[in-house]
Amino acid sequence: MMGPVLAACLLIILSTAWISQANEALCKKxxxxxxxxxxxxxVDCSSKRLTAIPSNIPVDTDRLELHMNKLSNLPSKAFHHLSKLTYLSLSTNQIQSLPNGVFDKLTQLKELYLYKNQLQSLPGGVFDKLTNLNKLWLQRNQLRSVxxxxxDSLSSLNILYLNDNPWDCSCNDILYLSKWIREKEGTVNGIESATCVGNKAVLDITEKDAASDCVSPNTTTAIPTSTTTPASVIYDDIHEIKVPQENFQKFLGYQEPDHLPTQPQCLMSISGYLGLMMSLMLTSAAILYVFHFLKKA
Known part of the structure; x- marks a missing residue:
């Protein structure tokens, strides 16, 4: 009687393995x-040395991690098919600018991490659609003003970090930020830490302090975008992964960047296909084994 029991256990184990393999194949699109x-x-794409955002991220993704890569620019429609995102991390990259429509479809977004990049300015209206955003991290960039x-549209905001930016308080462009910080002080955490190049708090700047003509800050006052190299980056330097986006598209059989592969296409990756075939063969063998002993019994 032990034969059928062992075979049944084997069948359960193999079925679990098959399901796990299927999920893994579906996941790695x-x-x-x-x-x-x-x-x-x-979806976690962090620490992969990516220079471009994978275009086939599932449309139902809620949390997307892209931090600690080598992203230097973002396509204007990079996230337009990810309207369900509530969490987006783009920190510790090399992003120098943002397209003014890039976050427009992320109306459900609650957390946006952009710290430790090379942002020198923000386009007008870039955050206008993010009415549900409650956390925004902009520290350690090269921002001089906003x-x-x-x-103004961030009605749900309760955390905003602006520190370690070379805020130019000699320019009257800083007056909006200064006034906004004073109005939100005590309501939005983290904003008081914003300081001018001369270490004066941005919230203390008045019209008398800011000149009518903007003066470019001394380039030597720019804050370094990185001072230390995280262990994960060192690890990635050893195990560098380069996967051109066009190879993804040719492999999965689609061309349009916003067109998502279907599940059967995803399952046809080499590793996933071989794993599924092996699991099916073993599962079939186990089923035959069970029937064999049941028939004898």
Whole structure:
């Protein structure tokens, strides 16, 4: 009687392995660069030395991690198919500018991390659609000022970090930010830490302090974008992964960047296909084994 019991146990184990293999194959839609948690709709593409955002991230993704890569620019429609995002991390990259429509579709976004990049300015209206955003991290960039009205639409905001930017308080463009910080002090945490190049608090700047004509800050006052190299970056330097986006598209059989592969296409990756075939063969063998002993019994 032990034969059928053992066979049944083997069948359960193999079935579990098959399901796990299937989920893994479905998850790695970009050739294996990103890892996913399908149950939580989470995609982790961090620390992969990516120079471009994978174009085939699942549309139902809720959490997207792209920090600690080598992103220097973002396409204006990079996130337009990810309207369900509530968490987006782009920190510790090399982003120098943002397209003014890049976050417009992320109306459900609650957390946006842009710290430790090379942002020198923000386009007008870049945050206007983010009415549900409650956390925004902009510290450790190269920001000198923000456009008038930049934060006015962020009605749900309760955390905003602006420190370690070379805020130019000699220019009257700083007056909007100074006034906004004073009005939100005590309501939005972290904003008081914004300081001018001369170490004076931005919230203390008045019209008398800011000259009518903007003066470019001394380039020597610019804050370094990185002072230390995290261990994960060192590890990535040893295990560098280069996966051109066009290879993803040719492999998965689609051309348009916003067109997502279907599940059958995703399952046809080499590793996933071989794993599924092996699991199916072993599962079939186990089923035959069970029937064989049941028939004898």
């Amino acid at each position: 970009d050739g294996g660069v990103c890892s996913c948690n399908n149950n939580k709709n989470s 456009p008038k009205g930049a934060f």
